[in-house]
Amino acid sequence: MKTVITFGTFDVFHVGHLRILQRARAFGDRLVVGVSTDQLNYEKKGRFPVYTQNERLEIVSSIKWVDAVFLEDSLEKKREYLAAYGADVLVMGSDWAGIFDMFSDSCNIVYVDRTPSISTTEVIEKIRG
Known part of the structure; x- marks a missing residue:
């Protein structure tokens, strides 16, 4: 069984x-998703998410292509997460291209194109506007 993580x-x-998530699952038999904690999101983006980490876990876990979810609480623990979940493939959006190549010694790294003209930040700005 080939495990994919994102x-x-x-x-x-x-x-x-x-x-x-659909594209990531196509690279294997099992998809594991690390969902950033509220605190990690604040550290990365300077704002807390609109939805809590538990709500986001519930949403992501309900997607039919997702087999398991967990809370990602540190960017520095990526290698630990890859090992803990037995990742064969790491899939990330193309906006991260090259950033995770350092993990190619433990799994395949794939960067997939983002959906054009949509981002969470743009959605939030549109709602506020």
Whole structure:
């Protein structure tokens, strides 16, 4: 069984999130998703997510292509997460291209194209506007 892993915040869930999960699952038999904790999101983006980490876990876990979810609480623990979940493939959006190549010694790294013209930040700004 080939295990695929991906990571994200998955806040204000939209079709771009859905598509990356669908594409990620196509690279293996099992998809594991690390969902950023509220605190990690604040550290990365300077704001807390709209939805809590538990709500985002519930949303992501309900997607038919997702087999398991966990909370990612540190960017520095990526290698530990890959090992803990037995990742054969790490799939990330193309906006991260090259960033995770350092893990190619433990699994295959794949960067998939993002869905054009959609991002969580744009969705939030549109709602505020």
